[in-house]
Amino acid sequence: MRIDKILNNNAIVVKEGNKEKIVMGCGLAFKKKVGDEVPEDKVDKTFLLSNKDISNKFQELVSDIPMEYIELAERIIVLAKTQLGKKLNESIYLSLVDHIYTAVKRYLEGVEVKNALLWEIKRFYKEEYPIGLKALDMIEEEFKVRLPDDEAGFIALHIVNSQMDGNDKEIKRTYKITKVIQEISNIVKYNFKITFNEDSVYYYRFISHLKFFADRLFTEKTFNDENNDDLFEIIKNKYKSSYECVEKISKFINEKYDYTVSDEEKLYLTIHIERVVYKTTK
Known part of the structure; x- marks a missing residue:
């Protein structure tokens, strides 16, 4: 060698x-x-x-950051892959190493950063957040500092981002996606006056759908398939209250994010809302 x-x-x-x-x-x-x-x-x-680009940037990090941070980040990445059973984008080697090093350094300097969406991260990313908490245990064991739970939320977002083919510069987009999930789920919750059963598989599917819907919103990739026009009309009439809720969501998204929700997206939103509301009220 x-x-x-x-x-x-x-x-x-x-x-x-x-x-x-x-x-x-x-x-x-x-x-x-x-x-x-x-x-x-x-x-x-x-x-x-x-x-190649990620490899070059990783080499820069390796040059500047002590080896123990890189080894620890790699153990957390292996844990995430094992727990989730999913492939993660290589960019997580950049984002996680940099985040852990910066978070520990910041903590030792007495600077604490609050995670404004920590509650939402706990609710919407039920697989990733526990990995974030385990990562805090591993950081404490390695560096003898206990980072606040806010950092577990940030680590969870890096893991979520790496599942969506995001790169190290797109963590802010993942943060925005989480905000959209919160906004839409609140519209549904208040429209139907319900409290979601967050352990339900239907709630999990609903949140997963919102995650990818919000991702399309910020990447401006409209999901549209005219072959489903007939099905859309059937669903619209069959699930009227859910469709009316989708229209409220569509109006909100258009006004706040200047994004037009396609009929195809409305179709699948209606189906997911109908399922999660029916299972919750049942």
């Missing part, structure tokens, strides 16, 4: 074909130079990121 680039004493870049691998180990590059051989038994961690 020959050194192609030295990032710091503990991290180097090696070539594997036309791809770069980031290799880490204690003192791996100490008194070494580009072109030198490094024994593989000194390697603790290897990162092979397929996206």
